[in-house]
Amino acid sequence: MTNLEKYNNAFCETLQVSESELNGLQYQGVELWDSVGHMTLMAALEDAFDIMMETDDIVDFSSYEKGKEILKKYDVEI
Amino acid sequence: MGETIHLDLEEICDHILNRPPLLMIESVDVIPGEMAKATIHLKPDDWFFPCHFPGNPMMPGVLQLESMFQTGILTVKTLPGMKRKLSNISKVREVSFMQNIVPPCDIVVNTKVVRPYRRGITEIDGIIESNGCICSKATYVLAIPEDMVLMK
Numbered sequence: 489m490t491n492l493e494k495y496n497n498a499f500c501e502t503l504q505v506s507e508s509e510l511n512g513l514q515y516q517g518v519e520l521w522d523s524v525g526h527m528t529l530m531a532a533l534e535d536a537f538d539i540m541m542e543t544d545d546i547v548d549f550s551s552y553e554k555g556k557e558i559l560k561k562y563d564v565e566i
Numbered sequence: 567m568g569e570t571i572h573l574d575l576e577e578i579c580d581h582i583l584n585r586p587p588l589l590m591i592e593s594v595d596v597i598p599g600e601m602a603k604a605t606i607h608l609k610p611d612d613w614f615f616p617c618h619f620p621g622n623p624m625m626p627g628v629l630q631l632e633s634m635f636q637t638g639i640l641t642v643k644t645l646p647g648m649k650r651k652l653s654n655i656s657k658v659r660e661v662s663f664m665q666n667i668v669p670p671c672d673i674v675v676n677t678k679v680v681r682p683y684r685r686g687i688t689e690i691d692g693i694i695e696s697n698g699c700i701c702s703k704a705t706y707v708l709a710i711p712e713d714m715v716l717m718k
Binding site: 515523524526527528530531534535543546547550 | 656657681684685686687689707709714715716717
């Protein structure tokens with residue numbers, strides 16, 4: 489599975505969205521991306537990429553696109 | 567699978583803040599982080615039966631859910647360092663009530679962690695059975711705000 493597939497899977501499974509909805513998706517943009525959903529998404533991404541994100545990065549992780557930038561810090565290229 | 571620990575009433579009260587009459591459980595077997603199981607002995611004079619309903623007692627669905635919540639939270643509260651942390655129910659989904667629970671009877675509340683505790687969140691499946699029959703089921707999310715990261 490490619491990194492993009494892992495990344496998209498985490499979003500789709502956690503937030504119950506389809507891939508077509510991912511571009512432009514933002515925190516609180518769908519019902520399940522609330523504070524609880526956000527922590528679940530972070531845990532899913534950490535598991536998928538075997539990383540542990542810093543608190544500031546979790547707070548800054550505000551969109552599908554922003555997340556890709558943040559993961560670069562952890563040597564994850566999407 | 568981890569080691570099973572048994573909690574009596576005093577130990578339960580040391581882990582969760584619920585108190586009678588809303589404390590539904592008196593003894594629980596727990597594998598921290600994995601599962602918890604409680605047996606509840608229901609009697610016709612338990613406080614909720616005379617009013618739900620007069621002449622036709624049955625255990626309210628909300629108290630069945632509360633029994634699952636209280637049992638399941640112990641899977642997290644028995645993890646190292648978690649005993650004193652406050653917890654909330656964040657989501658409840660896929661709730662089914664299949665059979666009335668009529669006293670006197672014993673019910674078994676089985677809870678199983680389906681999403682391990684991470685980042686302040688855990689997801690649990692709960693099921694209540696009586697006399698070998700499934701009475702109710704629910705999947706729910708428990709949150710420990712202290713362990714979550716607050717978004718801007």
